[in-house]
Amino acid sequence: MNLIAYDDLIAMPWKNGGGITRELACYPPNAHFDDFLWRVSIADIRQSGSFSVFPGIDRVIALLHGDGMQLHFADGVRHPLTIPLQPYHFSGEDALDACLVDGECQDVNLMLRRGVASGGMDVLRIAKKLSNDPHFRLLFSARGHWEVKTASGIIYIIAPHQTLTLTADEGALEVQPMNSDCALVSIHITLLEKSSDANG
Numbered sequence: 001m002n003l004i005a006y007d008d009l010i011a012m013p014w015k016n017g018g019g020i021t022r023e024l025a026c027y028p029p030n031a032h033f034d035d036f037l038w039r040v041s042i043a044d045i046r047q048s049g050s051f052s053v054f055p056g057i058d059r060v061i062a063l064l065h066g067d068g069m070q071l072h073f074a075d076g077v078r079h080p081l082t083i084p085l086q087p088y089h090f091s092g093e094d095a096l097d098a099c100l101v102d103g104e105c106q107d108v109n110l111m112l113r114r115g116v117a118s119g120g121m122d123v124l125r126i127a128k129k130l131s132n133d134p135h136f137r138l139l140f141s142a143r144g145h146w147e148v149k150t151a152s153g154i155i156y157i158i159a160p161h162q163t164l165t166l167t168a169d170e171g172a173l174e175v176q177p178m179n180s181d182c183a184l185v186s187i188h189i190t191l192l193e194k195s196s197d198a199n200g
Contacts, residue, residue, distance in 0.1 A: 001150075001170060006161040009042070015052035020044040021109075024163050025138055027117075027191070038117040038189050040138050041109045045069060048099045054092030058112045060121045062087045062185065064142055066105025069098040081107070085142060085183055087121040108140060110187050119189035125182060130173040134188035139164045139175065144182030149174040158184070 009022035015033045026039040033054075042064065061081065068082035074095040081088060082101060090096070092111065110121050119134065123142070130137065132151070139148060139158060146158040151171025157178070158164050166173070175184060 001154075001156070001167075002165045003156060003158070004163040004165065006042075006163075011044075014043070015054070016050060018049045018052070019046060024140065025136075025165050027136070027189075036111070037113045037191065038119065038136075039109075039111040040187055041111075043107050043109055044104065045098060045100065045107070046104045049097065051096050051098060053095065054111060056114050057092030058089070058114050059092050060087050060089050060110040060112075061107050062121060062123070064106045064108055066103060067101040068105050069100050072097045072099060085123045085185070087123070108142075108185055110189075112189070115192065117189055117191050119187065122186045122188075124175060124184040124186055125177070127174070127176045130175060130186065130188075132168045132171045132173075134190045135168055136189040137166045137168075137173070138185075138187040138189075139166075140185040140187070142183040142185055144177055144179035146182060146184050147176040147178055149176070 004024065011020050011022055014021055020043065022042045024040045024042065026036045028037065063081050063084045071079040071081055079088060110119060112119050140163045141158045141160050143160060148156045148158060148164055150173060156164055
């Protein structure tokens with residue numbers, strides 16, 4: 001279990017150099033853009049332009065701050081990423097451009113290597129019990145303070161823009177908002193059997 005402050009995250013260029021990303025967690029630890037099995041990050045989009053291409057990666061993205069962007073895919077599909085905290089799924093090999101609606105924005109990203117890792121992103125606004133089924137869980141407070149209670153009774157408080165990372169060893173979790181307007185990004189990841197065997 002690890003509690004991460006936003007100010008402690010290291011800003012680095014995107015894979016294509018078109019923006020800034022801050023990695024929250026990845027596996028294996030210290031993996032690079034081309035060899036991670038999964039990765040969770042927060043990205044700053046400061047100008048319109050192309051997304052980085054990640055062949056073989058399934059992606060989930062959700063707007064955190066700003067007015068968002070219009071996603072224009074090479075095959076003609078368009079998707080407005082303009083409503084905060086609504087996860088959107090797409091393939092990492094898809095060529096797409098992002099057109100900012102009105103100034104900079106920020107989003108949270110989940111990347112999963114297809115056939116190796118599975119998972120998803122949910123946004124919670126009320127109290128909920130979370131299972132210990134996934135190998136890894138990441139909780140990011142997009143708004144408000146959250147109380148997280150582990151199966152052993154340990155309690156953690158997640159402040160706005162803080163992240164709590166946990167493994168299945170912590171057991172089931174109970175999450176509880178501490179303010180009237182709260183939003184918690186809950187990301188769950190499971191390494192598929194052949195991958196976990198290969199990596200010990």
